[in-house]
Amino acid sequence: MGTTVSIELTPDRPDDELRALIADVCGWLHEVDARFSTYKADSEVCRFRRKEITHADLSPDMRHVLDACADLWRDTDGYFDAYATGPLDPSGYVKGWSVEVASARLLAKGSNSHYINAGGDIRMRGHHPDGGPWRVGIRHPWEADKVSWVLALTDGAVATSGTYERGDHVVNPRTGKPAQGLRSVTVVGPDLALADAYATAALAMGEPGIAWLAKRALDGYDSAVVTDDGRAFSSANLPAAV
Amino acid sequence: MRRSTAAAVGTLTGAALIVGVRLSVQPPAAPVAAPPAVDLAGGTPAPKPSASGNKSGKSPAKTQAPKTGLKDGVFKGKGATNPYGTVQVSIRIENGEITGADATYPTTADSATINPPAVAALKQETLGAKTAKDVAAVSGATYTSKSYAESLQAALDAAKA
Numbered sequence: 301m302g303t304t305v306s307i308e309l310t311p312d313r314p315d316d317e318l319r320a321l322i323a324d325v326c327g328w329l330h331e332v333d334a335r336f337s338t339y340k341a342d343s344e345v346c347r348f349r350r351k352e353i354t355h356a357d358l359s360p361d362m363r364h365v366l367d368a369c370a371d372l373w374r375d376t377d378g379y380f381d382a383y384a385t386g387p388l389d390p391s392g393y394v395k396g397w398s399v400e401v402a403s404a405r406l407l408a409k410g411s412n413s414h415y416i417n418a419g420g421d422i423r424m425r426g427h428h429p430d431g432g433p434w435r436v437g438i439r440h441p442w443e444a445d446k447v448s449w450v451l452a453l454t455d456g457a458v459a460t461s462g463t464y465e466r467g468d469h470v471v472n473p474r475t476g477k478p479a480q481g482l483r484s485v486t487v488v489g490p491d492l493a494l495a496d497a498y499a500t501a502a503l504a505m506g507e508p509g510i511a512w513l514a515k516r517a518l519d520g521y522d523s524a525v526v527t528d529d530g531r532a533f534s535s536a537n538l539p540a541a542v
Numbered sequence: 543m544r545r546s547t548a549a550a551v552g553t554l555t556g557a558a559l560i561v562g563v564r565l566s567v568q569p570p571a572a573p574v575a576a577p578p579a580v581d582l583a584g585g586t587p588a589p590k591p592s593a594s595g596n597k598s599g600k601s602p603a604k605t606q607a608p609k610t611g612l613k614d615g616v617f618k619g620k621g622a623t624n625p626y627g628t629v630q631v632s633i634r635i636e637n638g639e640i641t642g643a644d645a646t647y648p649t650t651a652d653s654a655t656i657n658p659p660a661v662a663a664l665k666q667e668t669l670g671a672k673t674a675k676d677v678a679a680v681s682g683a684t685y686t687s688k689s690y691a692e693s694l695q696a697a698l699d700a701a702k703a
Contacts, residue, residue, distance in 0.1 A: 417680075419684045420683055434678050437680045437681070437694065439683070440670075444692065447671075447672050532670070535665075
């Protein structure tokens, strides 16, 4: 997926067992990459693109991903679009979903305190090894060595999308032009795949995305936004640390 | 005398025609304003015509395919995008007839003048710039391995390794 994943587990078992848990997560993420990559010609996504396989041949995971992308397209008024660049590219959902699954696998094996950070999008459970909540910094959109918010979370997801990284590459699918207005969008909520998709969609919307995000708070997705001209906004229940 | 009678008949005929026209163009349950999204699939089905009076079996109503050619069920249209957002229409078909119709409406802020926002926008605050001490992880837009290498998260990972 062209990204780096950081995993931290609370050391609640012998070292070799912790390493086995991390190996399991890495194995799953590499499997997802092999099956859903848009760069690997033999991936399920690429074979479906080339019509070598039909909808009836799709794996249950692929069906789930396609259904979720369709739901998100509708729920974001078309601003989350797996076809924004032409052929199917579900990467914007797959990354968060694969981390959700990885975290659930860790939990199923008894690891109830951990975080997985995939390219700045984080799913966490339980507590920091010192016993407190996980403290998550949100990168400052101009100063790479600073954070603009610190969140305290025990269970949930944090996803950030920003134009400071990809510049004009974030496209408004409605106009086909580069997204403008927002520099950084962070969404906090129960599901990383949705949080990531909402952050990406709001960034593409530009400043109207602030009011759109305000409505997501009703579903348990809080947010923190910085505009191109340096104004900051946050929703009432953002779990900001003191 | 004759003349006035003819005039009255003419008026009545005209009125009847108008009523007929209005009935024939009235769409089934057309939404006129932005209603809350309704899940047609979960709605109570309209009472079906009773079959108890047709025990002779002569009535083909139950077995014959509906004349309209419409299959029973709830069907969603492909979303249509207009300058204000995406609208998707759902219809419910029972016994070959449309018994319900509904549409979802855009909820983005650029349609706020049409659909008033349900909640206030996020509150504005001062943009902070803190040092990242005491954080376990950093959320940010890091899309590539190169940007990871330059990120606070990479520094944290290096510090823990």
